[in-house]
Amino acid sequence: MKRTFSESLCELPDLRSEVLKLLAQVPVGQVTTYGDLARALGDEKTASARWLGAFFKDHDHQHGCTCHRVVRSNGEIGMYVTGDPNEKAGLLKKDGVMLTGLGNVDLACRFSDFHSVKPLKQLKEFQFTLAKRRQRKSQELTPRTFAGVDCAYRDDGNAVGAYVELDSETLAVTFEESVVAPVEFPYIPGFLSFREMPVLLLLLDKVRRRRDLADIIFVDGNGILHPRRAGIATCLGVLINRPTLGIGKSLLCGSVDTKRMRAGDIRPVYDNGELIGNALKTKNQSKPIFASPGNLISLEEATLFAKATMTKHRTPEPIFYADRFTKQLRKN
DNA sequence: GCGACAG
DNA sequence: ATCTTGTCGC
Known part of the structure; x- marks a missing residue:
């Protein structure tokens, strides 16, 4: 028997570390999108795409971080942690990613075959069980x-x-x-x-x-x-x-x-x-x-x-x- | 341009 | 939710 209300809630996933684990799976020369990452988290409706953008904007960016491999689903490079999109484009080019004349990426090199425990899918299941109760x-x-x-x-x-x-x-x-x-x-x-x-x-x-x-x-x-x-x-x-x-x-x-x-x-x-x-x-x-x-x-x-x-x-x-x-x- | 999603 | 000044209306 639970003693307190607090004990009745399941342990919550650390979404930040889950996202970084997904990012680490994107190979050199390939890119992924905010929506793809959202789906990889188990969020089919990509409601978390906005949060993903905000997360990458101010995450703990270290030397060697590959967050430049996350672009928009329409091929646009999108924002970069440092505030300089050109820097992001340069890193993608160095990775061997094809860029169009307008500075967009060629999504042919899009990676989305993630291995994930799909934490948001698990939380959805938990919501269904609570709704049933x-x-x-x-x-x-x-x-x-x-x-x-x-x-x-x-x-x-x-x-x-x-x-x-x-x-x-x-x-x-x-x-x-x-x-x-x-x-x-x-x-x-x-x-x-x-x-x-x-x-x-x-x-x-x-x-x-x-x-x-x-x-x-x-x-x-x-x-x-x-x-x-x-x-x-x-x-x-x-x-x-x-x-x-x-x-x-x-x-x-x-x-x-x-x-x-x-x-x-x-x-x-x-x-x-x-x-x-x-x-x-x-x-x-x-x-x-x-x-x-x-x-x-x-x-x-x-x-x-x-x-x-x-x-x-x-x-x-x-x-x-x-x-x-x-x-x-x-x-x- | 469309669609737009609690706090 | 938070960032924000004055301003219109009951």
């Missing part, structure tokens, strides 16, 4: 307390996690807690939970040592409004076996008609014919937010609680307060 029904008890959780990032590699509890009737803040914890996993669309859950689980462990968790926990991020129905609100809710609800501020997947939406309106979000969330608006002029069930809650209730807590701000009060607390703590 999600409980759709609630306990049908009127919640007395709501809580919001959120993270803010500091430039020292740590994140600040904040938990703010509110009275469900008055929406007055009744309790606050926070933690500072290291963050190693990058932000990749569809994999947000692996970046923020370690912080949030520590935070909830800390809260639990002082009091019972709130009846409903609002999470900054989606629940089942996710390509694998495993957004951070769902993953977190399943791991702690508590009711959670996801609040997204932009649409991750699916489609919804938000034309001429007015305050109080509710619009369904569908993905492949499946109803996975609702768009809601606080004010006519503000952009909508997207509510979806995390765990132990129905879409109807998740939407109801989100709407009931949307008063003076764009997001539900628990999310607004957690977000503000988190940014306030980041300074101190």
